[in-house]
Amino acid sequence: MLCSGLILCSVILLIQTLLESRKAAGKEEPLIDFHSPGVHCVFLIFAIMIAYAVIMSLFGFIVATLLFVVAVMLAMGERRPVWIGLTTVGITVFIYTVFTVIMGVVLPQGRFF
Numbered sequence: 001m002l003c004s005g006l007i008l009c010s011v012i013l014l015i016q017t018l019l020e021s022r023k024a025a026g027k028e029e030p031l032i033d034f035h036s037p038g039v040h041c042v043f044l045i046f047a048i049m050i051a052y053a054v055i056m057s058l059f060g061f062i063v064a065t066l067l068f069v070v071a072v073m074l075a076m077g078e079r080r081p082v083w084i085g086l087t088t089v090g091i092t093v094f095i096y097t098v099f100t101v102i103m104g105v106v107l108p109q110g111r112f113f
Contacts, residue, residue, distance in 0.1 A: 044075045060110035065092045 032039060048071045056064035069088040078084055099105040 041075060045072060048072055048075060056108050056110065058110050059112055061107035062092060062096065063110065064108075065095065 048068065051071075052064055052068040055067060066088055069091050070084055073084050073087065096107065100107055
């Protein structure tokens with residue numbers, strides 16, 4: 001029932017979008033400028049997330065998370081080594097403590113570690 005409602009709403013939105021696009025005359029500016037630095041950063045972080053999944057399957061949670069946090073901070077423009085180091089270790093220790101120590105969840109183990 002819920003699925004049918006979502007499909008119906010999607011079709012209505014699609015029709016509405018098509019009708020509005022026909023009404024609009026003249027050339028419009030694109031909604032996303034793919035050459036802007038912000039969009040490049042989004043694509044870079046997406047690639048880092050894919051690498052994070054691969055590295056996690058090979059080396060486990062701790063190594064992958066340490067590398068992931070460093071890579072994301074560098075991609076976002078942070079260049080202070082002390083700040084990167086403290087944040088990386090802090091985030092990794094916090095997640096490990098909450099999930100493993102407090103909640104008893106087994107974090108992913110890698111093939112090599």
